[in-house]
Amino acid sequence: MLGQDETIFALGTAGGRGGIQVIRISGAGAGGALRALAGGIPPPRMLRFTAIRDGDGALLDRGMAVWFPHPASPTGEDYAELHLHGAPQIARLVLGALGALEGLRLAEAGEFTRRAFLNGKMSLDQAEALADVIDADTITQHRQAMARLDAPLSQITETWRAQLINMMAQLEAVLDFADEEIPQNILDTLNRELKEITKEINDLIKENKRGPIIRDGINIVLLGKPNAGKSTFLNALAGREEAIVSAEAGTTRDIINVSLDIQGYAVHIKDTAGLRPTQSAPKNAIEQEGVRRATKAAQQADIVVALIEANTPNPKTALNELLKQAEITKKPPIIMPVISKADLQKNQTTPKNWTKISAKNNTGLEKWQQKLSEIMETLIETNESALISRQRHQNLLKECQTRLTQAQKINLNKNPELTAEELRTAAAALGRISGRIDVEDVLDAIFKSFCIGK
Numbered sequence: 107m108l109g110q111d112e113t114i115f116a117l118g119t120a121g122g123r124g125g126i127q128v129i130r131i132s133g134a135g136a137g138g139a140l141r142a143l144a145g146g147i148p149p150p151r152m153l154r155f156t157a158i159r160d161g162d163g164a165l166l167d168r169g170m171a172v173w174f175p176h177p178a179s180p181t182g183e184d185y186a187e188l189h190l191h192g193a194p195q196i197a198r199l200v201l202g203a204l205g206a207l208e209g210l211r212l213a214e215a216g217e218f219t220r221r222a223f224l225n226g227k228m229s230l231d232q233a234e235a236l237a238d239v240i241d242a243d244t245i246t247q248h249r250q251a252m253a254r255l256d257a258p259l260s261q262i263t264e265t266w267r268a269q270l271i272n273m274m275a276q277l278e279a280v281l282d283f284a285d286e287e288i289p290q291n292i293l294d295t296l297n298r299e300l301k302e303i304t305k306e307i308n309d310l311i312k313e314n315k316r317g318p319i320i321r322d323g324i325n326i327v328l329l330g331k332p333n334a335g336k337s338t339f340l341n342a343l344a345g346r347e348e349a350i351v352s353a354e355a356g357t358t359r360d361i362i363n364v365s366l367d368i369q370g371y372a373v374h375i376k377d378t379a380g381l382r383p384t385q386s387a388p389k390n391a392i393e394q395e396g397v398r399r400a401t402k403a404a405q406q407a408d409i410v411v412a413l414i415e416a417n418t419p420n421p422k423t424a425l426n427e428l429l430k431q432a433e434i435t436k437k438p439p440i441i442m443p444v445i446s447k448a449d450l451q452k453n454q455t456t457p458k459n460w461t462k463i464s465a466k467n468n469t470g471l472e473k474w475q476q477k478l479s480e481i482m483e484t485l486i487e488t489n490e491s492a493l494i495s496r497q498r499h500q501n502l503l504k505e506c507q508t509r510l511t512q513a514q515k516i517n518l519n520k521n522p523e524l525t526a527e528e529l530r531t532a533a534a535a536l537g538r539i540s541g542r543i544d545v546e547d548v549l550d551a552i553f554k555s556f557c558i559g560k
């Protein structure tokens with residue numbers, strides 16, 4: 107782990123030219139750094155206008171210095187900020203002057219936030235929410251992340267954890283008198299509490315089943331025969347909507363993903379290799395691999411948009427054939443059938459509840475999007491205040507749920523030590539959400555996702 111005794115510094119604002127930039131300093135040497143560069147330490151939490159000079163006394167800039175003595179600081183350590191003119195040369199010179207000071211070094215990615223977490227300034231799920239606020243591409247992602255930063259899931263999970271620990275303590279007390287029967291009133295209370303807490307956790311999981319979908323985005327896969335018009339459709343969509351990430355083309359037959367902001371939701375649309383009818387099986391290994399990937403993507407998707415070309419005889423049969431080939435036999439995904447190349451459609455009726463589009467003429471896309479929005483609403487089932495915003499949290503809650511369900515099956519009177527063990531594991535799962543226990547393995551992954559200076 108990184109040494110917390112070292113004083114770190116970094117540019118806290120995005121680099122480049124701008125109105126102002128802020129350099130952050132955290133650790134025991136922050137006060138000394140202010141003395142060295144800003145000529146002294148201002149009163150706590152008050153901005154002071156001052157000259158910023160290097161070790162030789164050269165004037166680097168005039169700006170503001172602010173001082174937060176520990177523990178009432180953003181990181182919980184002694185902490186300072188220098189607010190400077192937004193010039194790259196100034197940043198380079200001031201960072202250089204700080205680096206020349208004894209015991210100071212440039213911060214690693216996310217290290218300020220990591221120290222804030224380690225010093226109890228925020229829980230781990232709050233740090234994750236902060237990362238999500240910074241990374242949010244759409245309005246719903248922003249709202250969800252802000253809600254979780256403001257009222258983290260761990261507020262609830264830590265209460266449950268405290269209850270479980272309390273129950274464990276009661277059990278331990280009983281276990282100390284192993285020869286005696288557990289008094290009935292203690293048994294009753296423990297059983298009741300166990301039931302209540304399990305129900306609360308079950309309810310939370312049920313109500314927030316699709317919570318992570320807002321953060322992670324909705325996965326849509328375009329499926330169809332070769333030449334059904336999938337790529338043209340995707341291009342037409344990408345041209346209309348704000349592309350979050352530019353399309354990443356993979357190798358031939360790979361899957362192309364375009365992320366779009368549709369009605370405030372992050373949507374990832376994947377264009378796949380075409381699926382040929384079974385009677386004309388893929389010709390070569392590369393195509394086979396493409397088909398395998400397309401099939402897998404479709405099975406894992408939230409929504410499959412099945413493109414059936416206009417004038418295909420018996421579109422419904424063609425749709426079933428396509429789904430059979432992709433081995434989609436049950437929900438999820440939700441299937442959205444579409445007639446493509448509608449401009450070529452001759453006197454053929456569109457099946458009920460299907461949409462039709464012409465990517466060439468740019469028609470039908472709006473209706474399709476409207477239909478997609480309706481499907482997304484039902485799919486998400488939840489609003490942006492969903493308490494469970496990350497898969498990691500959902501997995502841990504499910505782990506806790508499994509343990510508590512298991513604990514209820516054990517005869518408390520006969521095997522109290524087994525119950526205690528289940529409660530311990532359940533509490534540990536909850537503790538990993540807030541980061542209060544045993545999270546060393548995930549810390550790097552979480553904090554490395556921040557930039558340097560955060």
Ligand code: GDP
Pocket residue numbers: 330331332333334335336337338339380446447448449450463464465466467
């Ligand atoms: P994919 O293999 O499913 O990705 O199909 P493409 O998007 O590459 O389209 C196959 C052919 O159909 C190309 O020649 C397209 O120009 C044409 N095409 C695609 N969409 C339309 C459409 O809406 N109308 C017409 N008339 N042609 C289209």
